[in-house]
Amino acid sequence: MKSTTVAQQSGDTNVTQKVKRTICVPSFLTKYTYQSEFIWYFIGVIIRIIWSLIYPQQGYIHPDEFFQGPEVVFDDIFQTNLTRTHEFNPIAPLRSVAILYLLYGLPVSILSWLSSLLHWSSIPFHLKLIFPRATILSLSLCSDILFYRLIKNFYPNFKSKQYGIIMNYYGIAHILVVFFTRTLSNSFEAFLFLALIYLITVNVSSLLTIIMNTSEHKTIVLNRHLILTSSLIGCICSLECDLSSIESIKRFADDINQNEKSLHLLINNAGVMWHPSKLTKDGFEQHLGVNYLGHFLLTNLLIEKLSKCSPSRIVNVTSPMYKRGQIDFDDLNISKKVFNPKIAYEQASLAIVLATQEFCRQYPGSGVIANCVNPGITRTEIARHTIDKSIISRVIIGPALKAFMKTPMQGAQGVIQCALDPQLEGQCGKYFNDMKEEAIAPNATNEKEAKRLWLISERWTRLNK
Numbered sequence: 001m002k003s004t005t006v007a008q009q010s011g012d013t014n015v016t017q018k019v020k021r022t023i024c025v026p027s028f029l030t031k032y033t034y035q036s037e038f039i040w041y042f043i044g045v046i047i048r049i050i051w052s053l054i055y056p057q058q059g060y061i062h063p064d065e066f067f068q069g070p071e072v073v074f075d076d077i078f079q080t081n082l083t084r085t086h087e088f089n090p091i092a093p094l095r096s097v098a099i100l101y102l103l104y105g106l107p108v109s110i111l112s113w114l115s116s117l118l119h120w121s122s123i124p125f126h127l128k129l130i131f132p133r134a135t136i137l138s139l140s141l142c143s144d145i146l147f148y149r150l151i152k153n154f155y156p157n158f159k160s161k162q163y164g165i166i167m168n169y170y171g172i173a174h175i176l177v178v179f180f181t182r183t184l185s186n187s188f189e190a191f192l193f194l195a196l197i198y199l200i201t202v203n204v205s206s207l208l209t210i211i212m213n214t215s216e217h218k219t220i221v222l223n224r225h226l227i228l229t230s231s232l233i234g235c236i237c238s239l240e241c242d243l244s245s246i247e248s249i250k251r252f253a254d255d256i257n258q259n260e261k262s263l264h265l266l267i268n269n270a271g272v273m274w275h276p277s278k279l280t281k282d283g284f285e286q287h288l289g290v291n292y293l294g295h296f297l298l299t300n301l302l303i304e305k306l307s308k309c310s311p312s313r314i315v316n317v318t319s320p321m322y323k324r325g326q327i328d329f330d331d332l333n334i335s336k337k338v339f340n341p342k343i344a345y346e347q348a349s350l351a352i353v354l355a356t357q358e359f360c361r362q363y364p365g366s367g368v369i370a371n372c373v374n375p376g377i378t379r380t381e382i383a384r385h386t387i388d389k390s391i392i393s394r395v396i397i398g399p400a401l402k403a404f405m406k407t408p409m410q411g412a413q414g415v416i417q418c419a420l421d422p423q424l425e426g427q428c429g430k431y432f433n434d435m436k437e438e439a440i441a442p443n444a445t446n447e448k449e450a451k452r453l454w455l456i457s458e459r460w461t462r463l464n465k
Contacts, residue, residue, distance in 0.1 A: 037164025041144075041171030048140060051181035052133040056126070073104040077112050103188050107131040133181065139191040140180035144171070146194040153201055220256070243270050243294030244280035246461060253301035263305040265419055268295035269317040271348075274341040284460070285333045287341070287348040296355055297461040299370075303363060310367020311425060314359070315418045318352040318372045320433060323441040325350030327449055332456065350444055351453060353431060357440070358450040360428035369428040373418045376434060378411030 111131045144167075151158070151166055158166075170176065179187045220239055241252035256263065271291040280289035299314060306312040325346035331337060334344055352372060359370045414435045418424065431440045458464065 037161050038167055038171075040168035041164070044171030044173075044177060045141070045144075047172075047177055048137055048180050051177070052137040053130055056130055056133050056181075073101060073108055077105070077108050103136070104132045107135045136180060136182070136187045139188065140176075143180070143191045143194050146191075146198045150194070150198055150201060220260075241298075242281075243290050243298070244282075244284075244286070246282050246297060249294060249297050250301065253298060256302060257305055260305070262309040263302060264309050264312045265315070266299060266302060266306065266313070267315045267317070267415060267419060268299065268352075269315075269415065270294070271317070273319075273345055275344075276341065277339040283333075285335075285344055287344040288333065288351065291345075291348040292351040292355065293457060293461055295352070296457045297463060299359070300458075300461075300463055303366070303368065306368045307363070307366040312368045313419055313424075314356075314368060314370035315415055316352050316356050316370060316372045317375060317415060318431075319345070319349040320374050321346045322349035322353045322444060325443065327351065327354070327453060329452065329456070353440065353444040354446075354450040354453055355457065357429040357444075358447075358454045361447075361450075362454065369424070369426065371418050371424065371427065371429065372431045373414045374431075374433045375411040375414050376406045378406045378408055380408060380411070 108131060111127060147170060148163070148167060151163060155162075176190075179190055220237055239252055239255060240248070242248040272286055275286045278286040280286060280294075282289065284293055295316065306314070325343075325348075327347060327350060328334075332347075334340075334347075356370050356372050414432055417435050418432055424430075431438050431444075
């Protein structure tokens with residue numbers, strides 16, 4: 001029997017799914033137009049050709065091993081009795097010549113062979129500069145092809161103009177122009193690592209395609225914008241659903257219940273964080289509506305299908321900020337007081353934990369377990385409203401904070417554990433943090449509050465209508 005998984009990914013109200021090689025096109029890639037889409041890239045290539053073959057640069061970046069690197073290799077092959085710096089003193093050498101010979105040895109050896117074949121009495125100085133640089137120039141053009149194929153592989157939905165803009169930025173980058181016109185170790189390493197990344201990416205993608213296409217499992221991605229997941233492969237498909245709309249959620253659930261034979265796993269992961277004051281299409285405060293009520297309704301609409309396919313699981317992604325939250329039953333929609341996005345997010349996070357425990361009491365013996373998980377601080381777009389839009393925040397603070405965040409792959413580990421770990425079979429209403437079970441905070445253990453919240457949620461989402 002095939003099993004089906006329904007999953008969402010955190011983002012804003014438009015629950016943008018990033019699955020495999022599908023991403024949302026950044027705005028800066030769409031606001032420039034060129035008569036020729038790759039014109040600046042080709043200008044960069046022309047600069048490389050000029051600096052490598054026509055007007056080769058004689059200065060080097062590093063003042064030690066690569067300052068006289070070409071001259072040292074040239075001396076070894078042509079026996080010109082060059083005076084060497086102490087780094088290349090054969091009695092007490094401080095530098096390895098392995099990389100130098102990879103970069104310069106082959107072209108200079110070819111030049112030596114040509115000189116003997118053509119009976120050159122002396123080799124022009126210009127040729128001494130050109131031959132090593134011509135090798136690097138050739139490798140740089142190969143690197144360009146690899147880079148272009150990589151972005152095509154990762155971003156298959158981009159238009160030609162968007163590929164052109166990326167290649168334009170790449171082609172005129174000062175550091176690449178420097179590396180690709182000089183015989184530095186970085187020049188060779190740039191090609192080497194691009195080649196390795198390309199080989200790994202192509203082979204892993206092919207293997208993943210084979211695995212996904214032969215798997216008996218099916219994953220359905222809940223997505224507001226279907227175009228963003230138009231290139232999903234194999235047993236991953238996308239269905240349209242807007243978690244800020246009761247009508248959209250019910251339409252999605254009807255589709256699943258009518259067209260899918262089985263459903264074993266539901267991952268409720270969509271959400272917003274510290275979003276400015278805004279109401280959903282049904283008039284709910286954004287955090288409460290998307291993070292909690294949308295998932296509450298979807299879960300209850302799919303519970304019958306999940307129960308028929310038991311054992312089944314529900315994973316509710318929440319935040320440790322639930323520990324600071326309070327459920328204000330007198331103003332649950334935060335319409336009577338000054339709006340604070342932090343308080344709204346904390347309340348929604350607490351509601352998720354309370355409802356998860358109440359779910360276990362509402363559906364005992366259903367064969368469906370529900371647990372909460374904190375994925376940790378992860379580098380996704382959900383946190384974009386937490387930092388102001390000043391230049392300092394965007395250029396300094398934001399990147400600095402991201403250095404300490406988990407990658408999406410790392411953040412997903414806890415969710416995967418709750419979804420698949422056989423040791424969790426039969427455990428319901430638990431909270432997991434950093435892949436370990438953690439005691440639920442006192443403010444989330446009040447059964448009366450959980451029951452009251454459940455009844456309000458049923459009424460607000462028109463669950464029984």
